Amino acid sequence: MANSREGSRNVSREQSRNASRESSVSERASNVGLTTQLSKTSINESSTVINPDPSNTSFDEEKTQARVHALIEEYTENYSESTDRPVKEALEDLSLFRTPSLDQQAIIVRELFSNVFEAKPRARKAVGHLLDAALNDEIISTDAFTSGFKMTVEAAPDYAVDIPLIWQYIGEIIGAFIGAPTSNMSLIKQILQSAPDDKSKQLFQYIIRYATEFSSQSRIQKFWQTSGFSINDVLKSDLIDSSFTKEYDWLSDTPESEPSTPQTKENVSPRADSQLVKLFKSVNDQGTTVTDPEIIAYIREVRK
Known part of the structure; x- marks a missing residue:
């Protein structure tokens, strides 16, 4: 059991x-x-996302710097105001090594600035025009330009040790950039906001000075008014006083239109040329006497 x-x-x-x-x-x-x-x-999910951010394309920074240096050397040597061919050729060269990477494009902008700080004024003007063309052709994006400019500004104190006029040179390049045919005045606020407070006012003065010099006061006035900015929009109020405002009142003034009056025989008063009168006297023969009123009357008759 x-x-x-x-x-x-x-x-x-x-x-x-x-x-x-x-x-x-x-x-x-x-x-x-x-x-x-x-x-x-x-595996299936990861295979559907190959590169979520194409701007992160890899690049070699040292090679980029070397390519920009070589490009600037050739471009500034060939630059001419009478033809846009050097600009177009420089854009073609730039397109060969430029990538979609915003970081690389920003480095290109920084190197374009730094390579002409110690060059002749003509080279800085050339770079300003090249930057304008690169943005206009979308070879360099606006974000990359802004980022590259910030990098340049951040390094400015170091440059100033050997280049005391660094802010003038930056303003010279931006002046050419702002005064270019396509106008980049819409970026002036971002540009000035990137600069230190104690330099932004001075930078503004340099930019407007060179933009006017490279273009014309009437065109810069037009670009400024088209942008819709006022001085208070681009500079902090504590940097602006009455004398400064008065100095740049012309930017916001209404352009004066010059009346065009066609010249006619009725509104043109003939005037005798004293040198021509003397000439007539010198060729008179001794047997003939021609008075001044007669000579003047003859000149008037010829000019009718």
């Missing part, structure tokens, strides 16, 4: 062990299947 009970308990334990083993195997199989499924899902 005792043996019968013991055998029954053994059978029960064995069945329990088997059930436990089956449950464990089933659970492991389920986990493996789930892991495999998650792995496949992860």
Whole structure:
């Protein structure tokens, strides 16, 4: 009887062990299947996102710097105000190594500035025009330009050690950039906001000075008014006083239109040329006397 009970308990334990083993195997199989499924899902999801930000294209900074240096050397040597061919050729060269990377484009902008700080004024003007063309042709983006300019401004104190006129040179380049045919006056606020407070007013003065010199006062006035800015929009109020405002009132003044009156015989009063009168006197022969009024009358008749 005792043996019968013991055998029954053994059978029960064995069945329990088997059930436990089956449950464990089933659970492991389920986990493996789930892991495999998650792995496949992860692979599928990652394969759909190859490069979420194309602006992160890799580039070699040292090679970029070297290419810009070579480009500037050739471009500034060939630059001419009488033809846009050097600008177009420089843009073609720039397109060969420029990438979609905003970081690389910003470095290009920085290097364009820094490579002409110690060059002749003509080279700085040339770079201003090249920057204008690069933005206009979308070779350099506006964001990249702004970023590259900030990098230049941040390094300005270091440049100033050897180049005391660094802010004037920056203003000279931006002046050419602002006064270019396509006008970039809409960026002047961002440009000035990138400069330190103690330099922004001075930079504004340099920019307007060179923009007017490279273009004309009437064109810069037109560009300024088209931008919709006022002095208070681009400079902090504590930097502006009455004399400064008065100095740049012309930017916001209404352009004066010069009346064009066609010249006619009625409104043109002939005047005698004293040198011509002397000439007539010198060729008179001794036997003929020609008075001044007669000579003047003759000149008037010829000019009719």
